[in-house]
Amino acid sequence: NASPETLAENTPESSSADKQEDPLSALTPREHEIAVLVGQGECNKRIAQCLQISEQTVKSHLTVIFRKLNVPDRVHLALRVAQH
Numbered sequence: 001n002a003s004p005e006t007l008a009e010n011t012p013e014s015s016s017a018d019k020q021e022d023p024l025s026a027l028t029p030r031e032h033e034i035a036v037l038v039g040q041g042e043c044n045k046r047i048a049q050c051l052q053i054s055e056q057t058v059k060s061h062l063t064v065i066f067r068k069l070n071v072p073d074r075v076h077l078a079l080r081v082a083q084h
């Protein structure tokens with residue numbers, strides 16, 4: 001029989017702690033790539049060239065990334081990536 005302490009260790013809170021450790025885990029692989037490039041200081045034009053996509057696609061991905069990570073702009077995104 002599991003004790004209440006053992007049950008508490010297996011609650012969803014432990015999985016939310018994992019998400020806090022990896023703030024980029026909510027992103028798709030492509031969004032993750034873009035976030036890392038922003039973290040490296042790349043501009044949208046350079047990101048588009050590196051990934052062979054349009055600048056508009058980069059902007060669309062960034063909009064989704066900002067929403068998923070609850071950050072207002074690329075500076076805050078870069079800080080979040082640096083913490084990762």
